[in-house]
Amino acid sequence: MLSGKKFLVTGVLNESSIAYSAARQLQQQGAEIVLTSYGRARRLTERCAERLPTTPQVLELDVTRPADFEALGDRLARMWGQLDGALHAVAFAPETCLGGDFLRPRWEDVSVALEVSAYSLKALAETVAPLMEGRGGSLVGLDFDAGQAWPDYNWMGVAKAALESTARYLARDLGPRGIRVNLVSAGPLSTIAANAIPQIDALQQVWKARAPLGWDPSDPDPAGRTCVTLLSDWLPATTGEIVHVDGGAHAIGMAPDERTP
Numbered sequence: 316m317l318s319g320k321k322f323l324v325t326g327v328l329n330e331s332s333i334a335y336s337a338a339r340q341l342q343q344q345g346a347e348i349v350l351t352s353y354g355r356a357r358r359l360t361e362r363c364a365e366r367l368p369t370t371p372q373v374l375e376l377d378v379t380r381p382a383d384f385e386a387l388g389d390r391l392a393r394m395w396g397q398l399d400g401a402l403h404a405v406a407f408a409p410e411t412c413l414g415g416d417f418l419r420p421r422w423e424d425v426s427v428a429l430e431v432s433a434y435s436l437k438a439l440a441e442t443v444a445p446l447m448e449g450r451g452g453s454l455v456g457l458d459f460d461a462g463q464a465w466p467d468y469n470w471m472g473v474a475k476a477a478l479e480s481t482a483r484y485l486a487r488d489l490g491p492r493g494i495r496v497n498l499v500s501a502g503p504l505s506t507i508a509a510n511a512i513p514q515i516d517a518l519q520q521v522w523k524a525r526a527p528l529g530w531d532p533s534d535p536d537p538a539g540r541t542c543v544t545l546l547s548d549w550l551p552a553t554t555g556e557i558v559h560v561d562g563g564a565h566a567i568g569m570a571p572d573e574r575t576p
Contacts, residue, residue, distance in 0.1 A: 316546055318345035323443060325351045325376065326404025326457070327363050332506050333499075334404035335363055336354075336539025337546075342366055342368045344543065349394070351376035351387065360436055378405055378435035388442040393436060398446035400546040403439050403456040406432040412470035412514055420470055433477035437503050440485050440496070448492045455545045456482060457538075458498040458557060467512055486555035489561050495554040497545045501538035502530050502561035524570040526562025 322341055326334040327350050341348050352360035357373060364370050370507070374390055377383045398547065408428035408459045411420045435455050459468070461476035473565040479498060500539060503519045519532040538560045544550065545558065559565045 316344045316549075317341060317399075317543075320346045320399040320547075321397065322346050322348045322399055322546060323351065323391065323401040324348050325402060325439070326403070326406075327352070328339070328356060328359050329363060330508075330533060331504070331533070332404070333501060333504065333535045333538045334402060337365055337369075337402055337404075337542040338363075339381040340536075340539055340543045341546070342371075344547075346399075346576065347371075347395075349374055349391070353377040353383070354441070361526045370427075378431055378438060380506075381438070383565070384438050384442045388445070391443070391446055392426050394447070397450060398443050398452060398517065399450055400453040400455065401439060401443045402542055402546065404435050405435050406457070406474070408432065408469075408473065408474060409472040411569075414425070414467040414469065417469050425473075428474045429477055432471065432474035433481050436478055436481050437485065440489065444489060444494055445494065447494050449547060451551060452494045453546045454494060454496045454572040455542050456484070456496075456498045458482075458500040459477065459503075460500050460561070461480065462565075466517075468516065471512075483555050490554055495545075495550070497550075497554060498557045499538055499541050499564070500557050500561065501535075502526065502536070502564055503532055504535055505532045506535070519571070520529065522564050525567050526564040527567060529563065530562040546547070 348371045350371055352373055353375055360373050364373055367541045376387050391407055409424040411424045412428050458473050461479050482496050482498050487516050522530045541560045
């Protein structure tokens with residue numbers, strides 16, 4: 316399905332991540348990919364790269380460093396000269412922004428969560444858009460339902476709301492250039508990022524009970540497959556969308572066992 320296509324994948328840290336699943340499935344569909352990472356996490360990404368069907372290059376990208384985005388764009392231009400899509404799978408919030416008192420974190424911490432988790436989508440779009448223009452390119456980001464407040468998610472929830480709004484504005488501005496921008500909102504998975512959320516196990520159990528299709532927090536493949544579909548040419552008129560991959564839990568207000576007599 317993706318033979319001859321070229322994609323950039325961020326956020327691969329281990330085999331339980333959505334980004335890893337998407338990277339593997341992109342290769343299985345015939346695509347060529349590169350990964351990004353930085354600092355101490357880079358070794359984790361390189362180990363994951365070695366477990367993929369074909370070992371891709373891992374390029375440097377710290378999303379808080381504008382120079383890294385500039386260098387990444389130059390490197391991709393030299394390597395390929397073009398790009399068919401990119402997966403934004405980057406999010407982070409300082410410990411003070413998760414759990415506990417929502418009112419406690421100061422701007423110094425909140426600004427980190429917003430820059431890494433939301434503004435970086437704009438920065439990545441700015442980097443890859445020149446390489447995708449005129450090719451029907453696709454930018455896909457990873458979301459978690461920001462339409463309501465979740466226990467302990469706190470300022471990461473605010474950052475995801477900003478991500479959703481950023482994606483809509485990017486869809487507006489990049490659409491005339493033939494570039495689609497969409498988000499995949501997965502249910503709570505057992506990933507490195509999720510493990511930073513206090514009481515994530517309780518949320519996963521509620522999700523299992525509420526989702527009509529059921530929910531397996533250990534399986535990132537449904538979300539990865541959806542990312543691949545959005546990156547492909549199969550949805551050429553879809554942009555500004557949030558696709559839920561959560562077993563249908565987002566549509567259900569209350570699970571049967573949550574009802575009181």
